[in-house]
Amino acid sequence: DAGVTQSPTHLIKTRGQQVTLRCSPKSGHDTVSWYQQALGQGPQFIFQYYEEEERQRGNFPDRFSGHQFPNYSSELNVNALLLGDSALYLCASSLEFVQGPWNGYTFGSGTRLTVV
């Protein structure tokens, strides 16, 4: 299967802890974007990685950081977890689009993070 894979599927953490989420993009895609989706809300853009660099960032604090590896896979790290960080975290795979047209995302199945 050449789709987007995310791990883990579910995660329970305690306030103040740190978490790392992982994503492998769809075969042929070179850009990974991360979104946070709270219950009843639309996905909110966290940041985008292309060529192992953070290209764009949404309105999220520095506690949220990421990385992209040479094979295009990516990690999302969240430090000092807060109760409000509880959400579905979505990895979105695409071709590069910062200066060109966006042709849509393929999403992974998501990681459900619960902070207690």
Add this chain to the structure above:
Amino acid sequence: QKEVEQNSGPLSVPEGAIASLNCTYSDRGSQSFFWYRQYSGKSPELIMSIYSNGDKEDGRFTAQLNKASQYVSLLIRDSQPSDSATYLCAVPLRPGGSYIPTFGRGTSLIVHP
């Protein structure tokens, strides 16, 4: 402020009816528009894209775009209970110099038998 707006619903329609979902966006420069379907507890899946003014049909789905009015809609004909889901409108907006794909909060659709 750059936004994508949708009525959160729920929109309730009987089986076999036409469901009409609407979305407005704030950036006149946006060039591509997408509809995603999200079942409860699942991730979004792409169902329609549209780039030009007018209508685009794909099976029971029709996307409509009016760039002058900054309005995009999704029609679902012959609605089925399996269409019950949240429908997300996605538009690339430029809050700064680069596009960021931005999602509305989604419209919940309920198709009742």
